[in-house]
Amino acid sequence: MRAFSYGSSSTALAVPPALSLPVVESEFPRRLHPYWPRLQENTRAWLLEKRLMPAGKVEEYADGLRYTDLMAGYYTGAPDEVMQAIADYSAWFFVWDDRHDRDAVHGRAGAWRKLRFRLHAALDAPGEHLHHRDPLVAGFADSMVRLYSFLGEKWNKRFAFHFHAVIEAYDREFRNRISGTVPTVAEYLELRRLTFAHWIWTDLLEPSTGHELPVGVRLHPAFTRAALLSQEFAAWYNDLCSLPKEIAGDEVHNLGISLIHHEGLTLEEAVTEVRRRVEECVEQFLAAEKGVLRLAESLADGTVRGKETSVAVTACLENMRNWFSSVYWFHHESGRYMVDSWDDRSTPPYVNNEAAGGK
Structure with a gap:
């Protein structure tokens, strides 16, 4: 049974007390893009078509991982074709993250290096990589061709610039994992903004509104602060929820792990500190969004362009809230974090543990 319905914030799901955030449940009503049922079906078919997951894994796990739920609950006002492209790209991102993890676990430095360079190349010229023999590269190229079709060349170059940085951050993570290096808290927070792709998900707010924001608006302190806080919340809440999974998998990248390793905190103290930071993000966002609303109001200067920009900024803010x-x-519905249900707590059941990345 679904835990929520279109436009509803209701849920029948019991959240563990350590992870429960009443302010989110009360102040951030849950919404879902009306295209969601087709979105889930189409993304499942796309994963099969692009051979990004084995057919058996798609059949058994794809729906339960809830990747489409995550995106359909975020970009709720996006045109259907934009929503579909973002959902497929997000599913690809999770598969890429799993490949990166397995390459690190098995010490496949050569395979990771090849993939890294191929992704950089596909990002700059996706049309030339649509039929690459590595499904992960071909699937990425397909995503980029579609995402690049919605707005102008300036947006495409900005997105590419941001994702090149994400690829390089994943490389730094790979090297840390191979060497067993736990980054300091400051190093981790800087790296996390890239590996969680803060600016990628923020960039995608614009095609969701059908409007490329003027640079002065996009870089306005009120807008950037609200965007950053929404992403920091997501990254740190992910750390809070995935800490058991990542400790079991000998990960070195988690705010809690950095706090334990470098600040001398116990596991319990680290969980408390990460939770404090998460709650602070929520409080600060509730204050920051008022500045974005004032910005949107100031943009409505009586011109058509001003009105359009004002409406787009308001839509972006609504999606930041989402x-x-x-x-x-x-994090409480996806099988990605249900470590206690796995046969091996260090190996996700939805990944092809040995074969992935071996090409």
Whole structure:
């Protein structure tokens, strides 16, 4: 049974007390894009078509992982074709993250290096990589061709610039894992903004509104602060929820792990500190969004362009708000974080543990 319905914030799901955030449940109503049922079906078919997951894994796990729920709860006002492209890209991102994890676990430095360079190349010229023999590269290229079709060349170059940085951050994570290096808290927080792809998900707010924001608006302190807080919440709440999974998998990248390793905190103290930071993000966002609303109001200067920009900024803010509820519930519904149900707590059952990345 679904835990929520279109436009509803209701849920029958019991959240563990240590992870429960009443302010999110009360102040951030949960919404879902009306295209969601077709979105789930189409993304499942796309994963099969692009051979990104074995057919048996798709059949058994794809729906339960709830990747489409996460995106459909975020970009709720996006046109259907934009929503579909974002959902497929997000599913690809999770599969890429799993490949990166397995390459690190098995010490496949050569395989990771090849993939890294191929993704950089596909990002700059996706049309040339649509039929690459590595499904992960071909699937990424397909996503980029579609995402690049919605707005102008400036947006495409900005997105590419941001994702090149994400790929390089994943490389730094790979090297840390191979060497067993736990980054300091400051190093981790800087790296996390890239590996969680803060600016990628923020960039995608614009095609969701059908409007590329003027640089002065996009870089306005009120707008950037609200966007950053929504992403920091998501990244740190993910750390809070995935800490058991990542400790079991000998991960070195988690705010809690950095606090334990470098600050001398116990596991219990680290969980408390990460939770404090998560709650602070929520409080600060509730204050920051008022500045974005004032910005949107100031943009409505009586011109058509001003009105359009004002409406787009307001829509972006609404979707930033959606990120809180969507991320929150995703972590309690997705099989990606149900470590206690896995046969091997260090190996997700939805990944092809040995073969992935071996090409």
